[in-house]
Structure formats: C-alpha cells, structure tokens
Amino acid sequence: MKLTTKGRYGLRAMVDLAVNTDDEAVALSQIAERQGISLNYLEQLVARLKKSGIVNGIRGAQGGYVLAMPAEEISVGDILRALEGDLSPVDCYELNSTDTPCGSSDICVTKYVWKRISDSINDAVDGIMLSDLVAESKKVQAEAGIRQVKQTNQTC
Amino acid sequence: MKLTTKGRYGLRAMVDLAVNTDDEAVALSQIAERQGISLNYLEQLVARLKKSGIVNGIRGAQGGYVLAMPAEEISVGDILRALEGDLSPVDCYELNSTDTPCGSSDICVTKYVWKRISDSINDAVDGIMLSDLVAESKKVQAEAGIRQVKQTNQTC
DNA sequence: TTTAATACCGAGTAATTTAATAGGAATTAA
DNA sequence: TTAATTCCTATTAAATTACTCGGTATTAAA
Secondary structure, three states, X not given: OOOOHXXXXXXXXXXXXXXXXXXXXXXXXXHHHHHOOOHHHHHHHHHHHHHOOOEEEEOOOOOEEEEOOOHHHOEHHHHHHHHHOOOOOOXXXXXXXXXXXXXXXXHXXXXXXXXXXXXXXXXXXXXXXXXXXXXXXXXXXXXOOOXXXXXXXXXX | OOOOHHHHHHHHHHHHHHHOOOOOOEOHHHHHHHHOOOHHHXXXXXXXXXXXXXXXXXXXXXXXXEEOOOHHHOEHHHHHHHHHOOOOOOOOOOOOOOOOOOOOHHHHHHHHHHHHHHHHHHHHHHOOEHHHHHXXXXXXXXXXXXXXXXXXXXXX
C-alpha cells in the first residue's frame, strides 16, 4: 500500500516545475539537481506526465518542459495517476460494476471495502490542486528566508 | 499503491471466520478450502492477525481460530493494518510531526499530500466494522438462495 | 494410550516489480 | 556547427511478493 518513487519523485518534480516556471521552459537537468533525482530516471517519470497531457516538452537547446495547463487545473490526482497508474487498492476491472456475479459472497463483500478505499483516495487527491502546493511552497520558502538547502532526505 | 494478497486474502478469511463461526473454533483448513487459499500461506496471514490480538488460536484436535472480540468491535482498518503494516502511502516517520525541518520546501509540501491520503484511507477503513461485512455477506447469500459456488476469481 | 487433527514455526525459492543505469538518436537555439 | 536538450529503448541489481516445504507442539477423541 505504498507509493513508489515514481509518485514521490514525480510529484516533487511537478511542484518544482510549477514553482520555478517563468515564461521559459524548465530543463530537467535543473529539476534533477534541485531535487536530487537522477536525470535519466526523471526523464522516465516526466515521459509519463507528458503522455497524460500534463506537461509539454520543448525540444532542442534552451528547451525543457512547461505545464500543459494552469496549475489551478492540474490536480494531485491527475499527477499521481499519470505516474502510478490507477490508485485503487486492488486491480479489479469490475470494481465499478453494479452486478454481483460472485457465488460465495465474501469476494463481493470485500469489493465494497476496496471501492470505498479507492473512492476516498481519489477524492483526497482530486481535492488538492498543484496551485495549492505551489502557494504552500512559496509561503514556506518565504518564512524560511529563502534558506535553500540541498535535498538529502528522500524518504517522503 | 496496491494491497498485497496478504490484505486481500486475509480480509476474506476474516469475513469467512466471522460468518462461519458458531460456538466452536473454525479450522484454517476449512477457511482455506472455502476461500481457495493455500493452507500454508493462510497460516502466515492468520499469524499476523493473532499477533495483533484480533483472533485467538486454539491448539490441538478440534482446535482452530476464534475472533478475539465481537465482530462489532473489529474494524477493517484493524485487520488491514495487522496484515499489511501501516496504510500510509509513504514510509515517513515524521509524517505526523508538526515541525518542518526541510530546507527546500517541496518535500514538506508533498508531506501534506501524503498525510491527507493517509488520513482518508484510515478514516475509510476504520469506518467499516467486520460486523458490517458479515451482515452484508448474509444478506447477499440469502438473496442468492445459498447457491454456494467455489471461488475461482481471486482478483479482488 | 494411541492417533489424528490441528496450531505454530522457520527456512527456502521462483517470479515479479522496482529503481535505477546506460547509451544513443532526434531536435533546435545560439 | 555546436551544445543543450528532449526522446527512446535496453539492461540490470536489489528488493519484495507469494508462496512451498517440512517440521514441532498440543490436545480432543477413539
């Protein structure tokens, strides 16, 4: 029941991109250095975000990535689902079906549990927009007096 | 972000135990057969439930397992945490601390996301009691006319 | 008193997934 | 032309998962 580094690193990268964006594209090498993530690995994560239409890549020198839409329109749920796949606690194609084809009922019964967990996770992450995290990040950074320290603790 | 078979099988086993319990202990071999789970593996799952004080083992012939308390007092959260460990999306010992020791704020910012996911998962599973699943199971079984079919679909 | 049924315990293992690393091709601003 | 960049695919070491296996201890019942 844990997110992988895809989700953890990827969300950090998205906050970094959104915070450090001006009118120019942000190069992955910069994000990688700021966040202490390997460039090669970060490329793979961002490829998923691009595939989901959350960021756009700009190729060539002075290229980089930009948000594909305003941060107010990108939810943490969009980001995490792009990185991790669906956030349901079980892989069950009929989680959302209404019929109950199970003979013994235990499976059907636990299905309601999985559904409720799934819904609560998705509600939680869809209720947080990237812009919320950007605002929080800027607030914390202002309080800290722009004391910029290199990341070492990667547990979260 | 998936539960393992420990959580999936283990919750099914707990519902089975609670449904099929009379005044006698229920042998794991019976649960294993009804649920289509290997006995050896089921033993390992139930060991965790016992360690958490959710079930009691009764050794010897005619032995088995019984709920350690009424099903009304056992939440799905208790069961899943016993089987899976904590249900937080990240392993972060300071998720619940109030100070923000991070230099760059991105880690601190994403921590709020992990906290909200964690809280929503735990709220969801703590709000469902084993007795709720037992009631639901009996209802479904009554509707189906006790058409008992061997489990084959193990995806949920 | 024996037997059979059961919980309890620890080691081992194949398959899968994760978390990268590595190296190159394509594109483009300077 | 060059350097910076995205883009793409393959490989790999380590960790985790999902078991299997083989036993020991305990106890009710025959």
